[in-house]
Amino acid sequence: MAEAEASVRPYLEAVLSTILIKVSWRKSDTSGKRVKHRRPPGTTSVLFHKKTRELARQMIDLRDRVPPDTPETRLLRRDARALALEAPFDLVLTSPPYPATYDYLPMQHLRRVWLGDDHRDQERELGARRGWRAGNRQARARWERDTREWTRAVARCLAPGGHLVVVIGDGLTPAGEVDASAPTEAAAKAADLSAVARASLARPDHARGSVRWEHVFAFRK
Numbered sequence: 001m002a003e004a005e006a007s008v009r010p011y012l013e014a015v016l017s018t019i020l021i022k023v024s025w026r027k028s029d030t031s032g033k034r035v036k037h038r039r040p041p042g043t044t045s046v047l048f049h050k051k052t053r054e055l056a057r058q059m060i061d062l063r064d065r066v067p068p069d070t071p072e073t074r075l076l077r078r079d080a081r082a083l084a085l086e087a088p089f090d091l092v093l094t095s096p097p098y099p100a101t102y103d104y105l106p107m108q109h110l111r112r113v114w115l116g117d118d119h120r121d122q123e124r125e126l127g128a129r130r131g132w133r134a135g136n137r138q139a140r141a142r143w144e145r146d147t148r149e150w151t152r153a154v155a156r157c158l159a160p161g162g163h164l165v166v167v168i169g170d171g172l173t174p175a176g177e178v179d180a181s182a183p184t185e186a187a188a189k190a191a192d193l194s195a196v197a198r199a200s201l202a203r204p205d206h207a208r209g210s211v212r213w214e215h216v217f218a219f220r221k
């Protein structure tokens with residue numbers, strides 16, 4: 001019984017995480033403002049039950065769709081700058097934090113309180129917006145250094161001929177835009193990856209009433 005409980009717990013924690021903002025007084029994932037509301041008693045349990053059933057159905061559906069010999073997915077939580085994997089990989093597909101765009105960890109405050117995460121992660125967050133408040137130049141230099149570090153770590157995990165695909169957008173700060181493309185390409189070059197293809201698109205950023213360039217790059221080892 002205890003064993004079954006332990007294996008199910010991470011899924012139930014994931015369910016709790018999906019409803020946490022909705023059943024709290026936090027305005028949204030991206031805004032920490034408090035908005036009071038009254039929901040009928042039992043709302044949290046009903047939502048929890050619904051979401052658990054939805055997740056279970058999705059897991060069964062996925063199992064039925066993939067070939068029977070599909071290996072189990074392994075989820076690891078690591079600092080990307082220190083990534084070390086035992087087997088070489090054919091593909092790394094990633095979207096690192098866009099520079100100066102979000103403070104991912106403060107955004108997760110409620111989840112950290114409820115799910116008991118490690119607060120020391122704050123220092124490890126890449127490209128955090130709060131860093132840009134302290135000064136544009138240092139934040140940019142730190143983000144560029146971090147970009148070189150995680151790209152090098154990822155390149156080491158690739159098999160020869162393997163690909164790294166990166167989706168990233170430019171930063172929008174009061175002091176101007178932070179170009180994400182040149183540092184991304186420079187970091188790949190420094191990690192001995194060759195450029196295969198790239199594309200960019202200007203997308204409206206409604207929250208900031210502006211336009212943000214987003215890029216996708218493919219590199220090969």
Ligand SMILES: C[S@@+](CC[C@H](N)C(=O)[O-])C[C@H]1O[C@@H](n2cnc3c(N)ncnc32)[C@H](O)[C@@H]1O
Binds near residue numbers: 078095104126
């Ligand atoms: C643009 S989001 C992409 C999320 C992911 N691709 C997805 O679709 O769920 C960037 C993610 O990088 C995470 N991140 C920040 N610093 C990191 C680090 N040092 N190592 C690994 N991930 C980090 C953030 O918490 C955030 O979840």
